[in-house]
Amino acid sequence: MKLKEYIGKELFRKYGINVPNGVLVRSLSDLGNVETIKAEELVVKAQVLVGGRGKAGGIRTAKRPELRMVVSGMLGSMLKGEKISEVLVEEKLRIDRELYLSFVVNRAEKNFSLVFSESGGVDIEETAEKHPDKIVRVGLLDFDESIIKNIPNITGIGDLISRLYKLFRENDCQLAEINPLVVSKNILIAADAKIIIDDNALYRHPEFNVKTEELTELEDMAKKSGLQYVELDGNIAVIGNGAGLVMATLDMINHFGGKPANFLDVGGGASVEQMELAIRIALMKKPKALFINIFGGITRCDEIAQGISNYKSRNRIEIPMVVRMIGTNEEMGRKILEENKIHSIDTMEEGARKVVELAK
């Protein structure tokens, strides 16, 4: 999960890494708080998750009298397809140098990389491509003072690197990046923050989850109930259990010329209630047909069947539904479905072909 800049900077502050004075502004009424910043000139930064904001117009400078205008122009507008609902207003730094510093998980080498460059700033990608010699990379498995030998001697850099490393590890980051790392009057200041937390470790960091994750209402509802829900843009809703089966189901639907509207992975051991909720969520986007594809392992077909039946008895399902269900307690499940006049199909191919036909 990517963290927005201001959340990354809160984290920096917590680890003793210098950041500019700033306040988060969500509406013009928050502008009063900017009084606490004593600088003449300010920088207004769109809090969106897309990169390259500087080049796309998401970073503006403003003198105090212009601030309201600049902020009102940004709030609510779009930046590279993302709506700006928050801006960070900061003191404008005097930039003497722009450096680059990051820690990143290096999967290929099964270690971490410290990456540093004296040519930081918005053109770092270009530098990496055209002048790779200007970028220092050091592989490491744990922190030790000796890695700093590889970095040019800049006042405060060793201390900063060890703080960033601590932050990187303690927060299960995939990336902790400062670009630009600004040298301003001989002090190192993190002018930007880009932090990606490993999704598989998010359960250890509920503090990020609540504050920053931007899910659609449906995705949020699904997540809170232990379901994985992803919206797509076709017209066939898909419910399955297990990522592999769900992916195969999507492929199969595509193979027969259909387009999935969304998918819900009910995971292993879905309960009757979860199954009911899954159907409710899957149908909210008004698909043309629903395909339920369950391979019972720890998931029991009778529970799934009961969930489907309960949903059907309490709601009108106005679109065709295709159910394919095999595995644990299959017979019991099929009986429950039959009692509720729900037909089920034996193979995934047959089910996918049928649902594509019915969605037409």
Ligand code: GDP
């Ligand atoms: P990004 O483009 O999304 O990575 O946004 P950054 O926060 O890195 O800002 C892009 C560029 O804006 C930086 O490289 C700086 O050149 C400039 N910038 C950002 N903050 C300041 C500031 O406080 N003072 C000055 N002079 N420039 C800034």
Ligand code: MN
């Ligand atoms: Mn940046």
